[in-house]
Amino acid sequence: METVLSTQQLTKNFGRLCAVNHLDLEVKRGEVFGMLGPNGSGKTTTLGMLMGVVNPTAGNFSWFGQPPSHHIRKKIGAVLEHPIFYPYLSGQKNLELMALIKEAPVTNIPKVLELVELSDRKGDKYKTYSLGMKQRLAIASALLNDPIVLILDEPTNGLDPMGIAEIREIIKRIATDGKTIILASHMLDEVQKVCSHFAILRKGNLVHSGPVDDVGKGEEQVEVVAFHDDLALLLEGFMGASSIKKENHQYVVKMKEGFHSQDLNRYLFEKGIVATHLVTQKKSLEKQFLEILAEADHAAPIKN
Amino acid sequence: MLHLLKIDLKKLIDYRTFWVICGLYFFTLVAGAASGMEFLKWLGRTFEQFGQSININRIPLYHFPDIWQNLAWSAGLLKLGLAIMVVISITNEFTYRTIRQNIIDGLSREQFLISKMLTNLMLSAISMILIFLIAMVTGLIYSPTLDFPYGLTGIGFYPAYFLEVFAFLSFSLMLGVLIQRSGLTIILLLNSYLIELIIRENIDNYFPQTVPFFPLESIMNLVPLPFARYAFQEVRDYVSLGSIAIALVWTFLFNYFAYLKLKKSDI
DSSP states (O other): OOEEEEEEEEEEEETTEEEEEEEEEEEETTOEEEEEOOTTSSHHHHHHHHTTSSOOSEEEEEETTBOOOHHHHTTEEEEOSSOOOOTTSBHHHHHHHHHHHHTOOTTHHHHHHHHTTOGGGTTSBGGGSOHHHHHHHHHHHHHTTOOSEEEEESTTTTOOHHHHHHHHHHHHHHHHTTOEEEEEESOHHHHHHHOSEEEEEETTEEEEEEEGGGTTOSSOEEEEEOSOTTHHHHHHTOTTEEEEEEETTEEEEEEOTTOOHHHHHHHHHHTTOOOSEEEEEOOOHHHHHHHHHHHHHHHSOOOO | OHHHHHHHHHHHHTOHHHHHHHHHHHHHHHHHHHTHHHHHHHHHHHOHHHHHHSOGGGSOTTSTTHHHHHHHHHHHHTHHHHHHHHHHHHHHHHHSOHHHHHHHTTOOHHHHHHHHHHHHHHHHHHHHHHHHHHHHHHHHHHOSSOOTTGGGTTTTHHHHHHHHHHHHHHHHHHHHHHHOOHHHHHHHHHHHHHHHHHHHHHHHTTOGGGGGGSHHHHHHHTSOOOGGGGGTOOOOOSOOHHHHHHHHHHHHHHHHHHHHHHHHSOO
16 A cells, blocks of 8 residues: 655754654554554654644655655645634635645635534634634644645544544535544543544553554453352462452453353353353453553653 | 736735725825825915925926835835734744645745745835836826936835835744734834834944944834935935845845745744
8 A cells, every 4th residue: 555654763852852853653544543642652743744833853754656756745735733723814824825825726615614514604714713614724724725635633632522522523524525633642541433544652662563453352350249258269270260359340351362252151051150240351442551561661661 | 927816816815904905005195195195285284384494396296206215115114914914924824734635735935935035025015016006107297397217316225225124024024923922022022113223222332333233223224214305314215235235134144034934933
C-alpha cells in the first residue's frame, strides 16, 4: 500500500526538554491512524512539525514520498489543538479566506458547511459560535480542499456527549470515503471506535504501534464465580491457568495460550461444579494502553 | 503576487477597525492638506500682529512648485496612523494564532510576510496618489500663474514620500513580528523617535557623520522640512540620492529581520 506519511528519527527539543525523541512513524493510505498519549507526550508537537509550524531539531519526514513543502500542505486538511479562525469574520468569510490560501474552489464551501450542519449560521461572526460549532467549522475547513489526508488533533476536546457523538459520526463518515485520517487524542474510547491503527507516545518516545484489531489478542482472562469452598484450589489444578487472582467475589483466571473459556468450563463441569458466572474479559484499548505505559515506565524510568 | 495581496486584503476588508483607522487617516490627510491656507487665515485673524508683519497671501504655501515638498513633508507626519494599522494587522495574527493556521493551510512563511508587505506597498501607493491629487487640485486653485514645466520641479518628492511611508510601515511590521503584542508594539513605535533621538544626540558629539545613517533619521531625511525657506533660510529642495540609498537599505533590513524571525521561530 502507498505510504502517505513517514518520519525518520524526527526530534524536537525545547531547550532542555525533549518533546519528541527520534520518532519513526509510517502511515499508509486509507488508514485511520490514532496517536495516543497522555497530555504533554508530544502529539501536538509532532503534528506541528508535520504541518510546518514547528521547526524540527533533527530528523526528517516526507509526505507522499516527497520532502515537505507548502504546496503539499494545501492537499492536507488539518486542525491542530483547537480551532483557529478570525473572530471578526463570519464562518463563510473565514472559509472563503481559507479557500484562497488553499487554492480550493469556492463551490466546496456550501458542501462542507452542509456536512457539519453549519449552513444556518454561516453568516454569523465566528466569535459568536459555541465551542461545538467552532469545532465543527474547523472540521469543515479541514475538508475544504477535498484533502487526501486529514489531521485532527483532539477534535472532541471540551465537547458535551452529544457533540462528541456528532463529531465521531462525522469522522466515521469521512473515513468511509477512503480518506487517510490521523487522529491525535487521549480519548481511548474514541480511538478504539474509529481507528484502524494506533501508536502510543510517552514523553516524546514511541512506545507502541500496530493495528487496533490486535488489541485484545493474546492471552485470555476469564472471570469465574461458583459455589464451592475450595474453588481456588480447584482452579489451580486446571492445566490451562497461568495465574489466578481473587477480585471482589470472583476469581480471575489468566489463561495460557491455546486455552479458552470453554476449556475451563468443561474442566469445572468434569469436577462436578457448575459455574454461576463465567465471562471472558474483553481487553479494551484503555487497559492495553495503561499496560503499555506501565511497561514503558518500567523499562525506562523517568529521568530528571 | 496578486494572489497573496488578495489573501491579506480578504482579512482586512471585513475588519471594522481597519476601516475606522484607514478612514481617519485618509480623512486627516485630505482635510489637513487642503486646509493649510485656512489655517494661515485663522492665524491672521486671531493674532493681529501675524497679519501685519507677514502678508499671508504672499506665503506661497500652495503655489507650484513649492506645494510638492510642502504637502509631501506634512503628509509624512501622519504616517503613524497607517503604521498603527499595520501593527494591529500583524499582531492580530499572533494573538488569534491565525498565522499558525495560515501556514498549516499551505502558505509558506515567506509568502505570509510578502502578503503583509504587499499591503504595505498598496497603502503607501494610495497615500502617495492621494496626496499628489490634492497637491494638483490645491495648486491649481491657489497658484497665481501656471508655469510648467518649472512648476513641476520638486515632484520627485512624491516617490521619496512613497519610500518614506513604505520604509516606516516596514519598520512597524518588523516591530510587530518581533514583539507580537499590539499594546507593547504600539508603545515602542510611538517611542522609537524619542529613543533614537536620545541615542543620536549622544553620538552626535563624537561621530556626527553617522547621524544620517540612523534608521528613523534616514526616513525623515527623504523629504526635508521645507517651511524654513519662508523665514529666509536655505532648505534642501531636491531629493538626495544618498538619502534614498540609505532608506532603501534600511527598508530591506527591516523586512529581512522580520523574515529571519519568522523563519526560525516555532509558530
